[in-house]
Each structure stands twice: as structure tokens, then as C-alpha cells.
Amino acid sequence: MQKNKFKNEIIFSVILISVYFAIVNLANKLSGIINIPNSINALIEIVFLIVVIACLKKKKLLSYYGINSLKTLDYVNLLFCAPMIIVALSNLRYGIHINYPWYQIVLISLKMFGVGFAEEILFRSFLIKAIVNKSATAAILISSTAFGIIHIFNLLYGADVIATLAQVIYATALGLMFSMFFYKTNNILPCVICHSIINITNTFLPSNLSNVQLYIGWISFILPSVFYTWYLYKTKKSLVKNN
Numbered sequence: 001m002q003k004n005k006f007k008n009e010i011i012f013s014v015i016l017i018s019v020y021f022a023i024v025n026l027a028n029k030l031s032g033i034i035n036i037p038n039s040i041n042a043l044i045e046i047v048f049l050i051v052v053i054a055c056l057k058k059k060k061l062l063s064y065y066g067i068n069s070l071k072t073l074d075y076v077n078l079l080f081c082a083p084m085i086i087v088a089l090s091n092l093r094y095g096i097h098i099n100y101p102w103y104q105i106v107l108i109s110l111k112m113f114g115v116g117f118a119e120e121i122l123f124r125s126f127l128i129k130a131i132v133n134k135s136a137t138a139a140i141l142i143s144s145t146a147f148g149i150i151h152i153f154n155l156l157y158g159a160d161v162i163a164t165l166a167q168v169i170y171a172t173a174l175g176l177m178f179s180m181f182f183y184k185t186n187n188i189l190p191c192v193i194c195h196s197i198i199n200i201t202n203t204f205l206p207s208n209l210s211n212v213q214l215y216i217g218w219i220s221f222i223l224p225s226v227f228y229t230w231y232l233y234k235t236k237k238s239l240v241k242n243n
Contacts (some may be wrong), residue, residue: 003109004211005065005218006130006131006133008136009126009129009130010130010131011034011066012068012126012130013122013126013127013130015045016198017123017127017146020048020118021150023044023048023148024044024070027040027041027043028041028157029161030038031230033166036107037104037107038104038107038108038111039073039107040107041081041107041111041114042107042110042111042114043116044114045111045113045114045117046110046114046116046117047141048117049114049117049118051082051167052121052215053067055158060095060144060163063186064129064143064184065121065125065126065128065129065188065190066124066125066182066185066187066188066189067125067180067189068186068189069188069242070187070189070190072240072241073185073187073190073239073240073241074238075085076238077235077237077238077239078239079228079231080187081190082192083177083224083227084177084181084190084191084194084224084228084230084241085194086224087174087177087198087220087224087225088193088194088201089197089199089201090176090217090220090224091202091205091217092201094165094205094209094213094217095206095229096201096204096205097205097206097207097208104146106160107199108200108203108204111147112196112203113128113162113196113200114122114160114198115195115196115198116192116193116194116195116196116197116198117192117196119147119195120178120182120188120191121192123143123147123175123178123179124143124179124182124188124191125147125176125182125188125229127143128140128179128182128183132183136164136183139179139183140176140179140180140183142174142177143175143179144175144176145165145172145175147171147172147174147175147178148169148171148174148175149172150171151164151167151171152164152165152167152168154167159181163214165175166214166218168212169218169222169226170221172223173221173222173225173226173229174195174198174221174225176225176226177225177226177228177229177232177240178191178195180228180229180232180233181228181232184239185239185240187240187241198221
């Protein structure tokens with residue numbers, strides 16, 4: 001019975017991830033067809049968020065999948081989530097470049113918040129929970145690696161090869177941090193917030209950054225993520241109140 005449950009959860013996670021990215025790809029094309037960039041994407045992301053939360057709430061699985069109050073976290077032992085905050089805000093050192101009408105800013109922000117939520121739920125909540133009872137190490141590594149590798153599909157949209165490979169590397173580092181945080185706290189919300197801020201600030205980065213600035217940016221993602229992953233792994237302190 002346990003073996004069937006493990007198999008079913010893995011299949012469910014893989015299918016849901018595949019369906020999600022297929023729908024996102026379709027939304028990109030539909031937004032282009034109606035000539036309102038990001039419109040269908042934003043709609044799809046928000047609908048996905050609402051449907052997932054409604055389904056988990058109906059099945060009383062919100063807490064199981066890490067949608068818990070931020071008040072349950074012991075912020076002192078979590079170093080006040082400082083490494084996650086550093087990573088989330090690191091793009092702001094170069095300022096932001098907004099060359100969009102106001103409605104596009106709203107659509108992009110909704111879309112990127114939705115992507116942050118969706119990818120954390122899919123790669124952290126669902127995938128880790130599917131594997132963790134077999135092996136916590138495997139759950140964290142598979143979730144992180146899959147999250148990193150999925151970014152290679154940006155090449156299909158004309159992304160630069162070097163930049164894409166760098167994104168795979170730092171996304172894997174971010175994935176390790178998010179996965180370890182979720183595993184140790186069973187709270188996905190800080191990961192969603194951090195992920196969403198990174199997505200939004202990445203979108204509004206100035207377009208004229210030098211290669212050196214880009215390299216520094218990538219390192220600023222990787223180093224705090226690796227440090228926080230190591231800290232969360234090594235610490236014996238309780239990271240959740242009354243735990």
C-alpha cells in the first residue's frame with residue numbers, strides 16, 4: 001500500500017508539473033495572439049493559485065503541504081531569514097528599469113507572483129512530500145535539481161546560452177535553499193515570497209548591465225543560498241515554535 005502511495009504521488013507530481021508548464025506555454029502564445037503581453041499568463045497563474053488553495057483546503061491538506069502561518073516560525077533560530085532576504089533583494093543594488101505602462105506592471109507582477117507560488121508548490125510541496133518518506137536527501141536533491149534543469153527550456157524562447165546555463169546553476173542553488181527550508185519548517189510561504197520577489201526584480205532589471213555585473217548578480221544568488229542551505233542542514237535548533 002505504501003509503495004503504491006509513493007508511486008501515485010510521484011506520478012501525480014510529474015503530471016501536474018508537465019501540465020502546468022504546457023498551460024504556461026499556451027498562455028504565452030495566447031497573450032501574443034490577443035496582443036496584450038502577460039495578460040493570459042497572469043490570469044492562468046492566479047487561477048492556478050486559487051484552484052490549488054481551494055482544493056487543498058477542501059481536502060484539509062493546506063498545513064500538510066506547507067501553507068502555514070508565518071507566526072509558527074522561530075525567526076531567531078532561522079537567522080531572521082536574512083539569507084533569503086539578501087537573495088530576494090540583491091537585484092535592487094542595480095536599481096530597476098520600468099519601461100512599461102501601468103497595466104503591464106500589474107500584469108507582470110501578478111504573473112511573477114503566481115509563478116513563484118506555482119513553482120514552490122509543485123517543486124517543493126508536492127514533489128518533496130511525494131519522495132520524503134523514502135529519502136529526505138533524495139527529496140531535496142531531486143526537487144532542487146529538477147527546479148534548476150527546468151530553466152534550460154528558456155532556450156526555446158531565444159534566451160542566451162551562457163545566461164541560461166548560469167540560471168540553471170543559481171536556480172539549483174535557490175532550489176536547495178527553498179527545499180531545505182521547507183523540509184525543516186514545513187512552511188512554504190517564505191519560499192514563495194522570496195521566489196516571487198526574485199522573479200519580479202529579475203523582470204525589471206536594467207537591460208544594460210555589464211557581464212561583470214551579471215556575474216556578481218549570479219554569485220549573490222548562489223553564495224547566500226548555499227550558506228543558508230548548509231546552516232539549515234546543520235542546525236539542531238528548533239525552527240518552529242513549540243516544536
